[in-house]
Structure formats: C-alpha cells, structure tokens
Amino acid sequence: MWPEYIAVAALISIGLYGVMAKKNLMKIFIALSLMETGVNLLLITIGYIPGGTAPIENGNFAKYVDPLPQALVLTAIVIGLSVTALALTLLIWYHSKTGTLEYRRGMRW
Amino acid sequence: MRKAAAIIISSVFFAILLASFYQIPQTDYGEKEYYYQNPINGSYANESVPSHYIANTKNETGAVNAVTAIVVEYRGFDTLGEVTVLFTAATGVSFLLYKVRGGKKRTEANLILKEGSKLVLPFILLTGAYIFIHGHLTPGGGFPGGAVIASGFLLMMLSYPKFFMKERAVSVTESMAGITFAFIGLLGLVFASSFLQNFLPLGNVGYLLSAGIIPVIYIAIGFKVGSELSSIVDKIKEVQK
Numbered sequence: 011m012w013p014e015y016i017a018v019a020a021l022i023s024i025g026l027y028g029v030m031a032k033k034n035l036m037k038i039f040i041a042l043s044l045m046e047t048g049v050n051l052l053l054i055t056i057g058y059i060p061g062g063t064a065p066i067e068n069g070n071f072a073k074y075v076d077p078l079p080q081a082l083v084l085t086a087i088v089i090g091l092s093v094t095a096l097a098l099t100l101l102i103w104y105h106s107k108t109g110t111l112e113y114r115r116g117m118r119w
Numbered sequence: 120m121r122k123a124a125a126i127i128i129s130s131v132f133f134a135i136l137l138a139s140f141y142q143i144p145q146t147d148y149g150e151k152e153y154y155y156q157n158p159i160n161g162s163y164a165n166e167s168v169p170s171h172y173i174a175n176t177k178n179e180t181g182a183v184n185a186v187t188a189i190v191v192e193y194r195g196f197d198t199l200g201e202v203t204v205l206f207t208a209a210t211g212v213s214f215l216l217y218k219v220r221g222g223k224k225r226t227e228a229n230l231i232l233k234e235g236s237k238l239v240l241p242f243i244l245l246t247g248a249y250i251f252i253h254g255h256l257t258p259g260g261g262f263p264g265g266a267v268i269a270s271g272f273l274l275m276m277l278s279y280p281k282f283f284m285k286e287r288a289v290s291v292t293e294s295m296a297g298i299t300f301a302f303i304g305l306l307g308l309v310f311a312s313s314f315l316q317n318f319l320p321l322g323n324v325g326y327l328l329s330a331g332i333i334p335v336i337y338i339a340i341g342f343k344v345g346s347e348l349s350s351i352v353d354k355i356k357e358v359q360k
Binding site (some may be wrong): 030059080085089 | 121124125126128129130132133136137140143168171172173176177183184185186188189190194197198200205207208209211212215216239256258260262313325344351354355360
C-alpha cells in the first residue's frame with residue numbers, strides 16, 4: 011500500500027506547488043487536476059484490501075475490495091471533469107478579453 | 120523567491136500527508152475498525168458497510184457489479200445530482216462561449232485521417248453503447264460509455280473542420296434522457312415506496328435483462344453524458360473559426 015500513499019502525497023504536493031508557483035492559468039488548472047487525481051487515488055487506496063479483486067461477483071473469487079469508495083470516486087471524476095470544462099471555458103473568455111493567459115495582480119477584466 | 124517558498128511549503132505538506140497516511144489502519148473490512156460504533160453506548164453494529172454491500176447486492180438489486188448497484192440504486196439520488204452538475208457545466212460552457220470568437224484558422228486534415236475516422240466512428244459508437252448497456256454486468260456504465268461516444272464525435276471534429284453537432288438533436292437527446300431518469304424515479308414513488316426504488320422484476324442474475332431499473336437508468340445516463348460531453352467539446356471547438 012505504501013507506493014500508492016507516496017504517489018498520493020507526491021501528486022497532491024506537486025499540484026500545490028503548481029498552484030502556488032505558476033502564473034499561467036492553464037498550468038494552474040493542470041495542477042488542480044493533478045491534486046484531484048491524488049485525492050481520487052487516496053480514496054481508492056483506502057478502499058483496497060490485500061488480495062481483493064474488483065467487486066463484480068462471478069463466483070470465482072472470495073475477496074472483493076470495498077465498492078463504496080469506487081462509486082464515490084466515479085462521482086468525483088465526473089464532477090472534476092465538469093469543473094475542468096468550465097474552467098477552460100472561462101480561460102478562453104479571459105484570453106479573448108485580455109489577450110494573455112497570465113494571471114496578474116490587480117487586473118481588471 | 121515565490122518558487123522557493125512554494126517548494127518549501129509543498130515539501131512540508133508532503134511530509135504532513137505521509138505522516139497522516141501512517142495512521143490509516145491496514146485492515147480487512149471484516150474487522151472491528153470498519154463497523155459502525157454507536158457513540159452513546161459504545162456497541163458495534165452487526166456487520167460493516169462493505170460486507171453488507173458485498174453479501175447482499177446480488178439479492179437486493181440483481182446487479183452483479185456492486186459499484187453500479189451503489190451508483191444507481193443505493194445512491195441513485197446522488198447520481199441524479201451528479202448528472203445535474205454535468206448539465207449545469209454544459210450550460211455554463213455554451214452560455215460563456217456564446218459570443219467569443221477568434222483564434223487561428225484550422226487546417227484541413229489529410230485524406231487518411233478523414234476516411235479512417237469515417238470508417239472507425241460506427242465502431243466507437245457501438246463500443247460506447249455496449250459499455251453503457253452492460254453497466255450492471257461488466258466494469259463500466261453510463262459515464263464511461265458516454266465519454267467513449269463523445270470521443271467518437273471529437274474524432275470527427277478533429278478530422279473535419281466543418282463538422283458541427285446538430286444542436287437541436289443534441290439538446291433533445293439530453294432532455295429526453297434526463298426526463299427518463301427523473302420519470303423512472305417518480306414511478307418508483309408510485310409503484311414502490313420511495314424515489315428511485317426498484318419496481319421492475321429482478322430477473323436472472325447475470326443476464327442482460329436483469330437488475331430491474333438499473334440498465335434503463337444507465338442507458339439514459341449514457342445518452343445524457345454522451346450528448347453533454349459532445350456539446351461541450353463542440354462549443355469549445357467552435358471558438359476557432
């Protein structure tokens with residue numbers, strides 16, 4: 011389980027770095043989706059039990075992983091997709107108003 | 120300066136995250152940590168939530184895939200809200216991009232891409248339909264199936280610069296699918312006891328025509344997600360003349 015946890019922590023930290031350090035709004039959105047992937051991976055990893063298979067019952071396996079986090083992550087992925095689409099749309103709008111993708115402090119638009 | 124501060128803060132956050140993951144119990148869900156504990160008298164429930172789902176999904180819903188059963192039956196209301204969020208995002212995209220124009224002119228794709236995408240499109244649509252029809256039997260369901268269908272239309276948009284979705288057909292499909300979802304929920308209120316409850320026979324577990332309302336709802340979700348995602352892609356593409 012530890013490789014997954016380290017990957018989760020790395021994804022969330024890299025996303026946090028991107029949000030804080032970058033000025034290009036496109037890169038900030040990419041960093042936000044990285045953080046989102048990290049959170050989804052964390053939920054899936056908590057629901058995993060050692061030796062479990064996907065929760066589709068066909069009589070061949072005795073152990074299944076917890077299906078509830080997978081259903082929640084399915085929801086979270088769709089919500090994340092909607093948020094990304096809306097954010098990119100706002101970015102297109104911003105670009106057509108200002109001619110740039112960079113965020114500047116105190117900008118009126 | 121800004122980058123150095125960001126690196127320091129995210130490294131500290133990395134360490135905090137790892138330290139907190141260390142506290143997560145690595146147990147099987149048969150063990151006591153997964154059971155609901157009554158906060159008043161400290162007693163434990165008879166079984167944990169995951170083991171209830173694993174043991175009873177087949178008998179209660181007739182679906183083989185436990186994730187589908189949770190998404191459509193146990194938490195069907197949650198899924199209705201999720202579909203609404205996606206609908207709101209699609210509406211917001213078309214609202215914001217209504218007047219934005221500009222960008223570079225698109226170049227014509229070459230012959231191989233054009234003819235190849237025409238050849239491949241029916242098979243992509245067929246795969247998407249297969250995925251959402253078999254949502255209760257195999258991995259997948261309405262959301263991945265709809266995404267596959269939208270990817271087929273995206274391929275057509277990439278190869279033909281003048282390919283546009285027929286706006287009227289897309290919105291009619293989307294509204295009909297949404298109405299079907301809500302209407303089936305209301306039928307559950309009429310024929311069974313609560314909203315989105317199953318009122319159709321469960322059938323033979325493991326066959327295509329089984330699991331009551333799950334396949335019907337997932338087909339509606341597949342159409343809805345497919346039309347919404349393709350309309351989002353179409354709107355974003357329209358900005359480039």
